[in-house]
Amino acid sequence: MRTLINVPKTANKGEIVEIRAMIAHPMETGYRTGENGVPIPRRIIHRFTCSFAGREIFAADLFPAMSANPFLAFTTIATQSGSFTFTWTDEDGTTQSAAAEITVT
Protein backbone atom coordinates (compact mmCIF):
# COMPACT_ATOMS: atom_id res chain seq x y z
CA MET A 1 0.00 0.00 0.00
CA ARG A 2 1.25 3.45 -0.87
CA THR A 3 1.43 6.27 1.63
CA LEU A 4 1.86 10.02 1.26
CA ILE A 5 3.36 11.73 4.31
CA ASN A 6 3.88 15.42 4.81
CA VAL A 7 6.16 16.45 7.67
CA PRO A 8 8.15 19.69 7.54
CA LYS A 9 11.82 18.87 6.99
CA THR A 10 12.91 21.48 9.50
CA ALA A 11 11.34 23.34 12.41
CA ASN A 12 12.34 25.59 15.28
CA LYS A 13 12.30 24.14 18.76
CA GLY A 14 8.87 24.72 20.33
CA GLU A 15 7.18 25.37 16.96
CA ILE A 16 3.78 23.81 16.21
CA VAL A 17 4.11 21.63 13.12
CA GLU A 18 1.34 20.10 11.02
CA ILE A 19 1.63 16.48 10.01
CA ARG A 20 -0.46 14.95 7.25
CA ALA A 21 -0.70 11.31 6.34
CA MET A 22 -2.69 9.49 3.68
CA ILE A 23 -2.70 5.82 2.80
CA ALA A 24 -3.99 4.11 -0.35
CA HIS A 25 -6.62 1.75 1.04
CA PRO A 26 -10.08 0.70 -0.19
CA MET A 27 -11.79 0.94 3.26
CA GLU A 28 -14.25 -1.61 1.92
CA THR A 29 -17.34 -1.69 4.13
CA GLY A 30 -18.39 -5.24 3.37
CA TYR A 31 -21.85 -4.02 2.39
CA ARG A 32 -21.17 -3.64 -1.31
CA THR A 33 -21.50 -6.25 -4.00
CA GLY A 34 -19.27 -6.66 -7.04
CA GLU A 35 -20.38 -6.82 -10.66
CA ASN A 36 -21.51 -10.42 -10.38
CA GLY A 37 -23.50 -9.81 -7.20
CA VAL A 38 -20.90 -11.42 -4.96
CA PRO A 39 -20.33 -9.44 -1.74
CA ILE A 40 -17.00 -7.63 -1.59
CA PRO A 41 -15.40 -8.69 1.70
CA ARG A 42 -15.03 -6.10 4.42
CA ARG A 43 -11.56 -4.66 4.62
CA ILE A 44 -10.88 -1.63 6.78
CA ILE A 45 -8.04 -0.05 8.68
CA HIS A 46 -9.13 0.17 12.27
CA ARG A 47 -6.25 2.00 13.89
CA PHE A 48 -3.73 4.62 12.96
CA THR A 49 -0.87 5.70 15.20
CA CYS A 50 2.00 8.11 14.95
CA SER A 51 4.98 7.94 17.26
CA PHE A 52 8.01 10.13 17.68
CA ALA A 53 11.26 8.73 19.06
CA GLY A 54 9.39 5.59 20.15
CA ARG A 55 6.61 7.43 21.97
CA GLU A 56 3.04 7.48 20.70
CA ILE A 57 1.98 11.08 20.04
CA PHE A 58 -1.24 10.56 18.08
CA ALA A 59 -3.71 7.73 17.51
CA ALA A 60 -7.08 7.37 15.82
CA ASP A 61 -9.67 4.62 15.50
CA LEU A 62 -11.14 4.31 12.04
CA PHE A 63 -14.56 2.95 11.07
CA PRO A 64 -16.21 1.61 7.91
CA ALA A 65 -17.95 4.94 7.30
CA MET A 66 -14.60 6.51 6.44
CA SER A 67 -13.86 7.07 2.78
CA ALA A 68 -11.27 5.14 0.81
CA ASN A 69 -7.68 6.42 1.10
CA PRO A 70 -8.05 7.90 4.60
CA PHE A 71 -6.34 11.25 5.12
CA LEU A 72 -5.38 12.38 8.63
CA ALA A 73 -3.90 15.70 9.69
CA PHE A 74 -2.81 16.71 13.18
CA THR A 75 -0.29 18.96 14.90
CA THR A 76 2.49 18.42 17.38
CA ILE A 77 5.22 20.51 18.99
CA ALA A 78 8.72 20.10 17.61
CA THR A 79 11.00 19.28 20.54
CA GLN A 80 14.06 17.61 19.01
CA SER A 81 15.32 16.15 15.73
CA GLY A 82 14.20 12.62 15.08
CA SER A 83 11.90 10.32 13.21
CA PHE A 84 8.10 10.00 13.08
CA THR A 85 6.74 6.52 12.54
CA PHE A 86 3.26 6.08 11.12
CA THR A 87 1.42 2.78 11.47
CA TRP A 88 -1.87 1.67 9.96
CA THR A 89 -3.42 -1.57 11.26
CA ASP A 90 -6.06 -3.52 9.36
CA GLU A 91 -8.77 -5.47 11.16
CA ASP A 92 -7.00 -8.69 10.24
CA GLY A 93 -3.88 -7.46 12.03
CA THR A 94 -1.75 -6.61 9.02
CA THR A 95 0.18 -3.42 9.55
CA GLN A 96 1.77 -0.92 7.26
CA SER A 97 4.36 1.63 8.31
CA ALA A 98 6.06 4.70 6.99
CA ALA A 99 8.58 7.09 8.49
CA ALA A 100 9.61 10.71 8.10
CA GLU A 101 12.49 12.72 9.57
CA ILE A 102 12.44 16.18 11.06
CA THR A 103 15.41 18.39 11.94
CA VAL A 104 14.73 20.71 14.87
CA THR A 105 17.02 23.64 15.53
Add this chain to the structure above:
Amino acid sequence: MRGRPWALLLLAAVLAAAAAAADIPEADRRSGYELMSPELRAMQDDELSNPGMFSVLDGERLWQEPGGAAGTACAGCHGDAEESMRGVAARYPAFDAALGRPIDLAGRISQCRTERQEAEPLPRESEALLALSAFVAHQSRGLPIDPPDDPRLQPFRARGAELYQTPIGQLDLACASCHDDNWGRRLGGSTIPQAHPTGYPLYRLEWQALGSLQRRLRNCMIGVRATPFDFGAPELIELELHLMARAAGMAMETPAIRP
Protein backbone atom coordinates in the same frame (compact mmCIF):
# COMPACT_ATOMS: atom_id res chain seq x y z
CA MET B 1 -55.73 15.70 -37.02
CA ARG B 2 -56.68 18.72 -34.93
CA GLY B 3 -53.70 18.14 -32.69
CA ARG B 4 -51.27 18.19 -35.58
CA PRO B 5 -50.57 21.94 -35.82
CA TRP B 6 -50.00 22.01 -32.08
CA ALA B 7 -47.52 19.21 -32.32
CA LEU B 8 -45.72 21.03 -35.11
CA LEU B 9 -45.74 24.24 -33.14
CA LEU B 10 -44.32 22.46 -30.14
CA LEU B 11 -41.65 20.84 -32.23
CA ALA B 12 -40.77 24.21 -33.68
CA ALA B 13 -40.52 25.68 -30.20
CA VAL B 14 -38.26 22.85 -29.10
CA LEU B 15 -36.07 23.28 -32.15
CA ALA B 16 -35.90 27.02 -31.56
CA ALA B 17 -34.76 26.33 -28.03
CA ALA B 18 -32.19 23.89 -29.37
CA ALA B 19 -30.97 26.43 -31.90
CA ALA B 20 -30.61 28.97 -29.10
CA ALA B 21 -28.22 26.63 -27.31
CA ALA B 22 -25.13 28.65 -28.08
CA ASP B 23 -21.59 27.71 -27.23
CA ILE B 24 -20.24 29.08 -23.97
CA PRO B 25 -18.31 32.32 -24.69
CA GLU B 26 -14.61 31.98 -24.01
CA ALA B 27 -14.68 34.50 -21.15
CA ASP B 28 -17.31 32.41 -19.33
CA ARG B 29 -15.52 29.09 -19.57
CA ARG B 30 -15.00 27.45 -16.16
CA SER B 31 -13.28 24.24 -15.32
CA GLY B 32 -15.21 21.96 -12.95
CA TYR B 33 -12.45 22.93 -10.51
CA GLU B 34 -13.81 26.44 -10.21
CA LEU B 35 -17.26 25.16 -9.27
CA MET B 36 -15.94 23.05 -6.36
CA SER B 37 -15.74 24.00 -2.68
CA PRO B 38 -12.48 25.58 -1.43
CA GLU B 39 -11.82 22.35 0.53
CA LEU B 40 -11.95 20.19 -2.59
CA ARG B 41 -9.84 22.65 -4.54
CA ALA B 42 -7.22 22.54 -1.79
CA MET B 43 -7.34 18.73 -1.90
CA GLN B 44 -6.64 18.81 -5.64
CA ASP B 45 -3.90 21.44 -5.45
CA ASP B 46 -1.83 19.76 -2.75
CA GLU B 47 -0.19 16.69 -4.20
CA LEU B 48 0.23 15.29 -0.70
CA SER B 49 -3.50 15.30 -0.01
CA ASN B 50 -4.69 14.40 -3.51
CA PRO B 51 -5.56 10.68 -3.58
CA GLY B 52 -5.21 10.72 -7.38
CA MET B 53 -1.47 10.92 -6.76
CA PHE B 54 -1.45 7.29 -5.63
CA SER B 55 -2.26 6.29 -9.20
CA VAL B 56 0.31 8.69 -10.61
CA LEU B 57 2.93 7.06 -8.39
CA ASP B 58 1.79 3.59 -9.44
CA GLY B 59 2.06 4.72 -13.05
CA GLU B 60 5.58 5.96 -12.44
CA ARG B 61 6.54 2.53 -11.16
CA LEU B 62 4.92 0.80 -14.16
CA TRP B 63 6.73 3.20 -16.48
CA GLN B 64 10.06 1.85 -15.19
CA GLU B 65 9.05 -1.81 -15.19
CA PRO B 66 10.28 -4.00 -18.07
CA GLY B 67 7.30 -5.77 -19.55
CA GLY B 68 6.10 -8.18 -22.20
CA ALA B 69 7.99 -10.48 -24.54
CA ALA B 70 10.18 -7.56 -25.62
CA GLY B 71 11.26 -7.07 -21.98
CA THR B 72 11.41 -3.31 -22.51
CA ALA B 73 10.05 -0.71 -20.11
CA CYS B 74 8.19 2.37 -21.29
CA ALA B 75 11.23 4.23 -19.96
CA GLY B 76 13.49 2.04 -22.13
CA CYS B 77 12.13 3.74 -25.25
CA HIS B 78 10.75 7.01 -23.93
CA GLY B 79 13.34 7.83 -21.23
CA ASP B 80 12.42 10.48 -18.68
CA ALA B 81 8.66 11.02 -18.90
CA GLU B 82 9.04 14.54 -17.57
CA GLU B 83 10.60 15.43 -20.90
CA SER B 84 9.23 12.92 -23.38
CA MET B 85 5.60 13.02 -22.18
CA ARG B 86 5.38 16.73 -21.41
CA GLY B 87 2.37 18.16 -23.21
CA VAL B 88 1.42 14.85 -24.85
CA ALA B 89 -1.92 14.37 -23.04
CA ALA B 90 -2.87 17.98 -23.86
CA ARG B 91 -3.00 17.16 -27.58
CA TYR B 92 -4.88 13.86 -27.52
CA PRO B 93 -6.97 12.30 -29.11
CA ALA B 94 -4.64 12.26 -32.13
CA PHE B 95 -5.03 10.78 -35.58
CA ASP B 96 -3.55 7.31 -36.01
CA ALA B 97 -2.58 6.87 -39.65
CA ALA B 98 -2.33 3.07 -39.45
CA LEU B 99 -5.81 2.74 -37.94
CA GLY B 100 -7.25 5.50 -40.11
CA ARG B 101 -9.06 7.00 -37.11
CA PRO B 102 -8.39 8.99 -33.95
CA ILE B 103 -6.98 7.30 -30.89
CA ASP B 104 -7.15 8.53 -27.29
CA LEU B 105 -4.28 8.57 -24.82
CA ALA B 106 -5.28 5.31 -23.13
CA GLY B 107 -5.58 3.70 -26.57
CA ARG B 108 -2.10 4.90 -27.52
CA ILE B 109 -0.63 3.54 -24.28
CA SER B 110 -2.34 0.18 -24.88
CA GLN B 111 -0.96 0.17 -28.39
CA CYS B 112 2.59 0.69 -27.15
CA ARG B 113 2.02 -2.07 -24.64
CA THR B 114 0.74 -4.67 -27.05
CA GLU B 115 2.70 -3.78 -30.19
CA ARG B 116 5.99 -2.51 -28.81
CA GLN B 117 6.32 -4.28 -25.46
CA GLU B 118 4.50 -7.33 -26.81
CA ALA B 119 2.63 -7.57 -23.52
CA GLU B 120 -0.91 -8.57 -22.60
CA PRO B 121 -3.35 -5.76 -23.41
CA LEU B 122 -4.53 -3.74 -20.42
CA PRO B 123 -8.33 -3.59 -20.25
CA ARG B 124 -9.96 -0.16 -20.30
CA GLU B 125 -10.54 1.15 -16.78
CA SER B 126 -8.07 -1.36 -15.28
CA GLU B 127 -5.98 0.07 -12.46
CA ALA B 128 -2.77 -0.33 -14.47
CA LEU B 129 -4.05 1.49 -17.56
CA LEU B 130 -5.54 4.27 -15.43
CA ALA B 131 -2.26 4.58 -13.54
CA LEU B 132 -0.17 4.82 -16.72
CA SER B 133 -2.63 7.32 -18.22
CA ALA B 134 -2.61 9.39 -15.03
CA PHE B 135 1.19 9.34 -14.92
CA VAL B 136 1.51 10.40 -18.57
CA ALA B 137 -1.22 13.05 -18.28
CA HIS B 138 0.31 14.38 -15.05
CA GLN B 139 3.32 15.46 -17.15
CA SER B 140 0.96 18.00 -18.77
CA ARG B 141 -0.45 19.38 -15.51
CA GLY B 142 -0.77 23.17 -15.85
CA LEU B 143 -0.20 23.15 -19.62
CA PRO B 144 -2.93 24.44 -21.96
CA ILE B 145 -5.10 21.97 -23.87
CA ASP B 146 -3.78 22.06 -27.41
CA PRO B 147 -5.92 20.09 -29.88
CA PRO B 148 -3.98 19.17 -33.02
CA ASP B 149 -4.78 21.16 -36.12
CA ASP B 150 -4.91 17.98 -38.20
CA PRO B 151 -7.44 18.06 -41.05
CA ARG B 152 -7.85 14.27 -40.82
CA LEU B 153 -9.42 14.77 -37.37
CA GLN B 154 -12.03 17.21 -38.63
CA PRO B 155 -14.81 14.79 -39.65
CA PHE B 156 -14.50 12.95 -36.32
CA ARG B 157 -14.49 16.16 -34.32
CA ALA B 158 -17.57 17.34 -36.25
CA ARG B 159 -19.36 14.09 -35.41
CA GLY B 160 -18.48 14.60 -31.76
CA ALA B 161 -19.95 18.10 -31.89
CA GLU B 162 -23.11 16.68 -33.43
CA LEU B 163 -23.40 13.96 -30.80
CA TYR B 164 -22.99 16.63 -28.15
CA GLN B 165 -26.08 18.44 -29.47
CA THR B 166 -28.20 15.32 -30.03
CA PRO B 167 -30.89 14.52 -27.44
CA ILE B 168 -30.51 10.96 -26.15
CA GLY B 169 -32.12 8.56 -23.70
CA GLN B 170 -35.56 8.35 -22.15
CA LEU B 171 -35.06 11.86 -20.77
CA ASP B 172 -34.34 13.05 -24.32
CA LEU B 173 -31.59 15.46 -23.26
CA ALA B 174 -28.46 16.46 -25.14
CA CYS B 175 -25.13 17.03 -23.43
CA ALA B 176 -25.60 20.69 -24.41
CA SER B 177 -28.97 20.90 -22.62
CA CYS B 178 -27.18 20.47 -19.32
CA HIS B 179 -23.62 21.59 -19.91
CA ASP B 180 -24.14 24.64 -22.17
CA ASP B 181 -27.61 25.81 -21.19
CA ASN B 182 -27.75 25.00 -17.49
CA TRP B 183 -24.21 24.94 -16.17
CA GLY B 184 -23.82 26.37 -12.68
CA ARG B 185 -27.34 25.28 -11.72
CA ARG B 186 -28.05 22.38 -9.39
CA LEU B 187 -29.24 18.96 -10.42
CA GLY B 188 -30.10 17.01 -7.31
CA GLY B 189 -27.10 17.44 -5.07
CA SER B 190 -24.63 18.33 -7.82
CA THR B 191 -23.66 21.52 -9.57
CA ILE B 192 -23.83 21.05 -13.34
CA PRO B 193 -20.34 21.77 -14.69
CA GLN B 194 -19.45 22.86 -18.23
CA ALA B 195 -18.06 19.40 -19.07
CA HIS B 196 -14.44 20.37 -19.63
CA PRO B 197 -12.15 17.33 -19.84
CA THR B 198 -9.29 19.09 -18.07
CA GLY B 199 -8.63 16.69 -15.24
CA TYR B 200 -8.74 13.10 -16.51
CA PRO B 201 -8.12 10.52 -15.35
CA LEU B 202 -9.42 12.02 -12.11
CA TYR B 203 -10.35 10.99 -8.60
CA ARG B 204 -14.05 11.25 -8.04
CA LEU B 205 -15.25 11.15 -4.43
CA GLU B 206 -18.43 9.41 -5.51
CA TRP B 207 -16.36 6.64 -7.15
CA GLN B 208 -13.82 6.58 -4.29
CA ALA B 209 -11.39 5.88 -7.08
CA LEU B 210 -9.67 7.21 -10.15
CA GLY B 211 -11.68 6.99 -13.37
CA SER B 212 -11.36 7.91 -17.02
CA LEU B 213 -13.22 10.51 -19.09
CA GLN B 214 -15.04 7.63 -20.77
CA ARG B 215 -16.34 6.44 -17.42
CA ARG B 216 -17.58 9.98 -16.75
CA LEU B 217 -19.30 10.22 -20.15
CA ARG B 218 -20.93 6.83 -19.68
CA ASN B 219 -22.22 8.01 -16.28
CA CYS B 220 -23.87 11.01 -17.93
CA MET B 221 -25.46 8.77 -20.56
CA ILE B 222 -26.82 6.41 -17.93
CA GLY B 223 -28.06 9.52 -16.10
CA VAL B 224 -30.39 10.38 -18.97
CA ARG B 225 -31.34 6.71 -19.33
CA ALA B 226 -29.57 6.20 -22.60
CA THR B 227 -27.62 3.05 -23.43
CA PRO B 228 -24.02 4.17 -22.94
CA PHE B 229 -21.43 3.56 -25.65
CA ASP B 230 -18.97 0.80 -24.77
CA PHE B 231 -15.56 1.72 -23.36
CA GLY B 232 -13.26 2.46 -26.29
CA ALA B 233 -16.18 3.06 -28.70
CA PRO B 234 -15.39 5.47 -31.57
CA GLU B 235 -18.29 7.71 -30.46
CA LEU B 236 -16.68 8.30 -27.06
CA ILE B 237 -13.44 9.32 -28.75
CA GLU B 238 -15.38 11.65 -31.09
CA LEU B 239 -17.04 13.24 -28.06
CA GLU B 240 -13.63 13.62 -26.43
CA LEU B 241 -12.30 15.36 -29.56
CA HIS B 242 -15.16 17.84 -29.36
CA LEU B 243 -14.74 18.38 -25.61
CA MET B 244 -11.00 19.00 -26.02
CA ALA B 245 -11.66 21.52 -28.82
CA ARG B 246 -14.23 23.33 -26.62
CA ALA B 247 -11.65 23.47 -23.84
CA ALA B 248 -8.68 24.51 -25.99
CA GLY B 249 -6.31 26.68 -23.98
CA MET B 250 -7.65 25.63 -20.57
CA ALA B 251 -5.09 24.18 -18.17
CA MET B 252 -4.69 20.44 -17.65
CA GLU B 253 -5.31 19.36 -14.04
CA THR B 254 -4.58 15.63 -13.97
CA PRO B 255 -5.15 14.13 -11.50
CA ALA B 256 -8.11 16.38 -10.67
CA ILE B 257 -10.61 15.83 -7.86
CA ARG B 258 -14.35 15.97 -8.48
CA PRO B 259 -17.26 15.45 -6.05
